[in-house]
Amino acid sequence: MTAVPEGGPGLPQRRTLVTEIPGPASRELSARRAGAVARGVSTVLPVFVTAAGGGVLVDVDGNSLIDFGSGIAVTGVGNAAPRVSSRVAAQAAQFTHTCFMVAPYEGYVEVCESLARLTPGTHEKRSALFNSGAEAVENAVKIARHATGRSAVVAFDHAYHGRTNLTMALTAKNMPYKQGFGPFAAEIYRVPMAYPLRWPDGPDACRAEALGVVKSLIHSQVGESNVAAIIIEPIQGEGGFIVPPKGFLPGLAKFCADNGIVFIADEIQSGFCRTGDWFACSHEGVVPDLITTGKAIADGLPLAGVTGRAALMDAVHPGGLGGTYGGNPVACAAALGAIETMVAEDLAGRARRIGEIMLPRLRKLAEQFPVIADVRGRGAMIAVELTHPGTLEPDAAATAAVAAACHKAGLVVLTCGTFGNVLRFLPPMVIGEDLLEEGLGILEDAFGTL
Numbered sequence: 001m002t003a004v005p006e007g008g009p010g011l012p013q014r015r016t017l018v019t020e021i022p023g024p025a026s027r028e029l030s031a032r033r034a035g036a037v038a039r040g041v042s043t044v045l046p047v048f049v050t051a052a053g054g055g056v057l058v059d060v061d062g063n064s065l066i067d068f069g070s071g072i073a074v075t076g077v078g079n080a081a082p083r084v085s086s087r088v089a090a091q092a093a094q095f096t097h098t099c100f101m102v103a104p105y106e107g108y109v110e111v112c113e114s115l116a117r118l119t120p121g122t123h124e125k126r127s128a129l130f131n132s133g134a135e136a137v138e139n140a141v142k143i144a145r146h147a148t149g150r151s152a153v154v155a156f157d158h159a160y161h162g163r164t165n166l167t168m169a170l171t172a173k174n175m176p177y178k179q180g181f182g183p184f185a186a187e188i189y190r191v192p193m194a195y196p197l198r199w200p201d202g203p204d205a206c207r208a209e210a211l212g213v214v215k216s217l218i219h220s221q222v223g224e225s226n227v228a229a230i231i232i233e234p235i236q237g238e239g240g241f242i243v244p245p246k247g248f249l250p251g252l253a254k255f256c257a258d259n260g261i262v263f264i265a266d267e268i269q270s271g272f273c274r275t276g277d278w279f280a281c282s283h284e285g286v287v288p289d290l291i292t293t294g295k296a297i298a299d300g301l302p303l304a305g306v307t308g309r310a311a312l313m314d315a316v317h318p319g320g321l322g323g324t325y326g327g328n329p330v331a332c333a334a335a336l337g338a339i340e341t342m343v344a345e346d347l348a349g350r351a352r353r354i355g356e357i358m359l360p361r362l363r364k365l366a367e368q369f370p371v372i373a374d375v376r377g378r379g380a381m382i383a384v385e386l387t388h389p390g391t392l393e394p395d396a397a398a399t400a401a402v403a404a405a406c407h408k409a410g411l412v413v414l415t416c417g418t419f420g421n422v423l424r425f426l427p428p429m430v431i432g433e434d435l436l437e438e439g440l441g442i443l444e445d446a447f448g449t450l
């Protein structure tokens with residue numbers, strides 16, 4: 001192993017390849033891993049990381065890779081961001097755990113105050129903190145069911161809400177998330193997503209028809225008065241960075257309000273500046289009843305939250321929500337450091353700038369390579385969908401080939417989509433423009449290898 005540099009934004013912000021990817025030290029660790037780690041836990045790019053910061057990941061072989069993944073939309077403020085690292089170190093030196101349900105501490109309250117301030121809407125709010133996004137979604141459903149006395153929950157095609165039993169039921173895609181893991185939780189109903197590229201008669205029809213189709217299915221197959229909650233990702237993440245047409249989310253929120261249904265926005269992937277605003281709902285002024293947050297909230301420490309209308313949140317009896325570790329003090333310290341960074345460095349503005357740089361370049365690339373059927377997303381949450389040219393037939397093989405070429409050249413990109421044919425780009429919001437442009441150049445070259 002080469003000398004290990006210190007992580008954080010001081011790392012040289014450049015791509016450096018000193019071995020093939022993955023290099024020999026990473027390959028050796030992969031062999032060890034195979035004998036110790038369950039194969040169900042898979043890996044996109046088997047380089048073992050020793051340091052990370054800004055827009056780069058440094059591996060055990062001394063390679064420095066450009067990061068367009070942020071650990072799946074987590075390290076938006078940059079890995080080992082100074083305000084996060086210093087608060088985490090200070091908190092860890094004071095106490096690491098009491099259990100908020102046994103003896104509380106200020107950090108938890110401060111995170112909940114921040115969530116009340118930053119999430120959409122000026123109404124009175126309450127929050128509860130958990131360890132993972134899936135746990136937050138489970139609790140949002142618990143709260144909605146308890147507050148309404150209803151049981152049905154409506155989720156969308158292409159949705160991803162996690163890997164626990166209830167969230168697997170909410171998640172749409174079978175392989176790899178659900179295959180062989182049933183039976184799943186009951187009373188989950190699925191409706192079509194407003195997916196402009198794949199709506200039967202195209203994007204204009206999608207804009208005109210999608211809301212009506214959803215409302216009609218709920219009316220005829222579930223009954224509005226049985227529905228506790230509708231849960232939606234304002235921009236779908238794992239399902240393929242699907243951006244619904246303008247008007248769909250506000251229409252859905254109004255339908256919920258008109259029928260006493262709790263509108264849950266799952267902003268675990270799209271939240272905390274990623275789309276160029278604090279939350280993706282805000283682009284259309286949508287105010288959810290409950291909002292789930294996670295991922296970027298704490299720069300990688302395990303923390304997630306449910307925030308919502310005080311009357312809904314407080315409907316649950318004392319002791320009905322919680323968990324041993326939820327809102328751990330070190331994770332709360334990380335969240336306060338991450339939020340402070342987002343404000344101080346205007347990361348929503350940085351995300352918008354990233355979108356302004358990426359979208360035109362990707363649209364140009366789509367003109368050059370007809371395998372790109374769609375370029376979409378907002379801010380620093382951008383994707384391209386690949387199909388066999390001139391058709392909507394997904395091209396997962398080309399998607400995998402482009403991703404592999406990027407990885408080989410030292411650019412971390414992720415794929416997603418129900419059909420495995422979407423390349424998604426989630427650079428840290430703090431990435432430098434030179435590095436961003438260099439990454440885009442690598443991507444362009446990767447398309448050239450098809």
Ligand SMILES: Cc1ncc(COP(=O)(O)O)c(C=O)c1O
Nearest residue numbers: 132133134160161162237268269
């Ligand atoms: C929209 C959304 N909801 C929920 C989850 C689950 O979060 P976690 O992996 O922290 O359980 C994810 C994770 O990718 C997500 O993108």
